[in-house]
Amino acid sequence: MKFTDGLWLVRDGITINGAVQNYVVEKTEEGLTAITQTTPITGRSATLNSTLLTVKFHSPLPGVVGVKIIHNDGVIPRGPSFELTEGTGDHVEIEETEAQTVLISGGLRVVINKGTHWSVDFYRGDERITGSGYKSMAYITDQDGNTFMREELDLGIGEFVYGLGERFTAFVKNGQVVDLWNKDGGTSSEQAYKNVPFYVTSKGYGVFVNQPELVSYEIASEKVKKAQFSVAGESLEYFVIEGPTIKEVITKYTSLTGKPALPPAWTFGLWLTTSFTTDYDEATVNSFVEGMAERDLPLHVFHFDCFWMREYQWTDFQWDSRVFPDPVGMLKRLHDKGLKICVWINSYIGQRSPLFEEGRKNGYLLKKANGDVYQTDLWQAGMGLVDFTNPAACEWYAGYLRDLVDMGVDSFKTDFGERIPTDVVYFDGSDPYKMHNYYTQLYNKVVFEVLEEKLGKNEAAVFARSATAGGQQFPVHWGGDCYADYESMAESLRGGLSLGLSGFGFWSHDIGGFENTAPAHVFKRWLAFGLLSSHSRLHGSTSYRVPWAYDDEAVDVTRFFTKLKCSLMPYLYDVAGQAHEQGWASMRAMVMEFPEDPTCEVLDRQYMLGDSLLVAPIFQENGEVKYYLPAGRWTHLLNGETVQGGSWRKEKHDFFSLPLFVRQNSLLAVGSEDSRPDYDFADGVKFGLYSLEDGKSAAATVRDIHGAPELKVEAVRSGSTVKVTAEGSGKAFTLAVKDLGAIASVEGAEQADETTVTVGAGEKSVSFTITLK
16 A cells, blocks of 8 residues: 655655654563654653654564554454464563664564664674664554554565465566455456465565555555555554575464475375366266276376355255265265365355355354344355354354265365455454455364364365465465466466465466366466476366366376376475475475575576476477576486586477476485375385585485385485485385496495495395495
8 A cells, every 4th residue: 555655745645653763662571662753852842742653572483573563552452363373582682782772583683773763673693684764664544534554674676575475466576566355366467365464585584464454565666665564553563584595484484373284195196176167977077087097097186166066055065966866975986996085165155055044043154233144146146154253153164074074075175265245243253354364264274174183184185275374284275266378377386486485385276277278288288387286186167177178198198297296206295294394385486495596586487396306387389498497407307318507498398398307416206106196105215316416415305104204315425435324114215326427336235237226125224335437
């Protein structure tokens, strides 16, 4: 939201009371409290009829400092609030001089100026990373008496801003106005399904605004050297999070707001759906499943979209008996074929649903101020919305989900959650404006916790569309409604990379696009991208997404990349473990892995899949692609070609290839199975040791199917000698050297050929030395 008219003037009707002078800084149990004047204190008379801002500083975690700016502190707090980690503050140090008061938290130092010129500066060591200057913190009123709190943080020269949720606009947010308000706007506009009030910058720090309501950002837009954010009301709280790397910022941010759960291994396989408005019944479903098997296309999850329930009755959690007369038997038959089952749900209850009357009678649906149930015809006729602030409503909704899990459902697609009205009354008295974005958090939490309760920890996964800060705890999320063209494929990737820089570990998208039907060439290129994503789903709107509906080659491409992904599961599941433990996205923007390479700061058409694999999807019919390889040696995973990075490359690929490179100094684990994502990853695993430099090491962890580390291997090179140690499973594995030359000899293990070593099963730990020719 803009308050000024250029650099010098204020917009008509706007009054800005900005912090200009420090009055006092006091130590508190939580940290520090500063009182700042919005007009200069020239004498006692200047303290009359004046506006003060109270600024509270505290630190829940090392390297994380909260700043709360308050005008009137008598406002009754009304939820909801983000659930944050509450630290003790024992790590905080405070220093004071005549000129400054300093709060130190980990590697972050906050300096409050005591002089006549108000300023708050954030330092990493001796480096000032950002700050709030003269009149940046402000209490603002407009001509209608509305009040706002604003902060402006400095941006440095060449500093780029990323994140703010899943945004489909330009990847670098500089120059953008971003209003965080969940909307069902597709992937081709400035609207977003997943609005997250957190950004991270190329300078290696992040800012999380601890306000669930609408937060309005001006990122180098209203003032080109400022990242401005504002909210309506009388207070504003934000946290500055120091890295010094982007990965470390995200680790600390997710320590504050919650780490992603680890999805079960089966979710990483290929999902196929009925599509949305297509006609289908059990025979149609069987034809899809059998058609995949007949064509040797590994399939792991089948999803029933909306019309598994009868029209007009969404959501009633009842199978439409006209087309699914024996749902229990059907689900068992599908399970017997090795499939997991997902079904579509939302949090809206149509008036024709039997649940509507239950919800109305028991007070489980959102109400208007006069006590009526809030209803709308947008989506389902006369629908109401479940009030998840009511514990009884949560239990009511969860009970129906439990019945479905008992029936054989393994996951739920939690659709919608964005069209949440503000002219309603919540059971617990929550502020409806704050609840608009936060509603999805309560919705997804209820569903996720049912799955965790019924199936066990690390066995729960939803397929969610909407989210806000903290939503990363309930994976997986997908990118919403995109068109079936290259432009939407690219914008989907931008959204996924932005979401990954907002603390979300797992992300998917509709392969081939949701709206319309893609030409075969778009579908085949999207297959490669989709099956080299965290999660992979074939889904559409008005047409089926079975590969043979496109052409015979699409079948072959599906088979090739599905099997490739299954074989990469030992590596991918360790990447998933990192997302769970550190908060790092599985699909990482290049700047996340190469923060020192200025070219990587703006790249949004390629990504790192974990820390070792670079993927550059192809967005052109002719197969041409232009991509960038950072400095170092890179080996193409599919053809073994090794090239030197540090430059742009332009190539042409057929449908069975794309730029897919292994980073130097990588130890890449590849599994013995290519038909399933859930198998014993350590049994017969093959390690590729890629371009290991002298004096460097490479390590890999293979986890079991529950995410626990089972086998750890490390290789260290010194000259022509590579020493390898392995601890864990005691199962046989092989190690092949890549781009290191041939093997001259091996001590402590068996050399299989010129480049491969075989390690026998039976020992929990082993050490061997490879001497290179």
